[in-house]
Amino acid sequence: MPHIWNKCRFSVFEQTTEDLPRNRTSTKKSNGAYKLTLKGKRVLILGGTSGIGLAVAEAAKAEGSDVVVVSSKQSRVDTALTLLGEGAEGYVANLSDETAVEALFGKMGPFDHLVYTAGDSVWQRLLGETKLEDAKSFFDVRFWGAFLVTKHGSKLIRSGGSIVFTSSTLPRRPSAGFAIGASISSAVEAFAAAMAVELAPVRVNVVAPGIVRTPIWDRLPEEQREAFFAARGAALPAGKVGEPAEVAEVYLCFMRSGYTTGQIVVVDGGMLLV
Ligand SMILES: NC(=O)c1ccc[n+]([C@@H]2O[C@H](COP(=O)([O-])OP(=O)(O)OC[C@H]3O[C@@H](n4cnc5c(N)ncnc54)[C@H](OP(=O)(O)O)[C@@H]3O)[C@@H](O)[C@H]2O)c1
Numbered sequence: 001m002p003h004i005w006n007k008c009r010f011s012v013f014e015q016t017t018e019d020l021p022r023n024r025t026s027t028k029k030s031n032g033a034y035k036l037t038l039k040g041k042r043v044l045i046l047g048g049t050s051g052i053g054l055a056v057a058e059a060a061k062a063e064g065s066d067v068v069v070v071s072s073k074q075s076r077v078d079t080a081l082t083l084l085g086e087g088a089e090g091y092v093a094n095l096s097d098e099t100a101v102e103a104l105f106g107k108m109g110p111f112d113h114l115v116y117t118a119g120d121s122v123w124q125r126l127l128g129e130t131k132l133e134d135a136k137s138f139f140d141v142r143f144w145g146a147f148l149v150t151k152h153g154s155k156l157i158r159s160g161g162s163i164v165f166t167s168s169t170l171p172r173r174p175s176a177g178f179a180i181g182a183s184i185s186s187a188v189e190a191f192a193a194a195m196a197v198e199l200a201p202v203r204v205n206v207v208a209p210g211i212v213r214t215p216i217w218d219r220l221p222e223e224q225r226e227a228f229f230a231a232r233g234a235a236l237p238a239g240k241v242g243e244p245a246e247v248a249e250v251y252l253c254f255m256r257s258g259y260t261t262g263q264i265v266v267v268d269g270g271m272l273l274v
Pocket of ligand 1: 050052072073074076166167168211214
């Protein structure tokens with residue numbers, strides 16, 4: 001096997017500068033790659049008032065985008081708008097309610113990128129202890145919300161635009177008691193792949209975060225939360241749990257890369273490797 005690998009490797013890598021036409025190897029001329037930018041784009045972040053979504057909003061705004069954040073609580077929208085500063089827009093809407101979602105897009109106007117990071121706190125339980133009604137309701141924001149904003153919002157996406165959804169590592173590494181969380185993430189990923197085909201040329205991708213230090217963990221008492229972050233972080237190749245800004249980078253990459261669609265990027269500090 002190593003022989004085959006070496007053969008492939010050399011057949012690819014030896015054909016670098018010598019075999020290519022001269023004009024393709026010049027380092028003096030720009031090939032235009034640095035025009036890839038979010039400057040002047042309008043980015044809508046559903047769930048953009050906290051955690052990962054707020055970090056995406058901050059990063060997109062820093063790149064010169066106009067950002068619009070949406071979530072269900074006026075207080076969170078107000079706090080996010082204060083943080084984001086002049087030019088940011090915010091709306092209140094419960095994204096699991098179709099009437100509210102329709103009304104939201106009725107006043108939104110066109111935009112370039114739709115990012116979906118909305119998610120409520122889901123209590124995970126072993127199957128035998130999970131009530132059907134609870135299991136169904138856990139899909140409301142994370143899956144049905146994503147479905148609704150795509151149904152009502154995708155027609156407002158400008159040419160060259162994209163959608164980025166959020167799932168998790170759970171479909172690839174479910175622990176006991178996380179069946180519903182894993183199922184929601186899988187459903188989001190399957191929906192994204194189907195939308196990448198159905199809505200093309202709008203690009204549709206998914207970010208699958210591992211453990212990220214955001215307010216979603218605030219339901220744990222502070223001491224317990226910090227002990228959890230320290231223990232889980234120490235066990236990862238990255239040596240720590242993720243920060244929202246580190247995960248936001250991948251959302252920006254998906255928005256910029258005009259040739260990427262139907263893809264999932266796991267951002268988990270190496271969790272799936274160990
Ligand atoms: N943090 C992690 O470790 C982690 C790991 C894997 C996956 N994820 C996923 O990443 C996504 C973002 O999580 P996060 O950690 O950034 O959470 P977060 O800080 O709690 O942010 C969640 C956002 O969703 C909004 N939201 C919740 N219910 C809503 C509703 N019904 N309608 C509209 N907005 C709603 C919240 O605002 P309001 O309260 O104002 O509605 C908030 O802006 C979630 O889908 C989560 O499952 C997170």
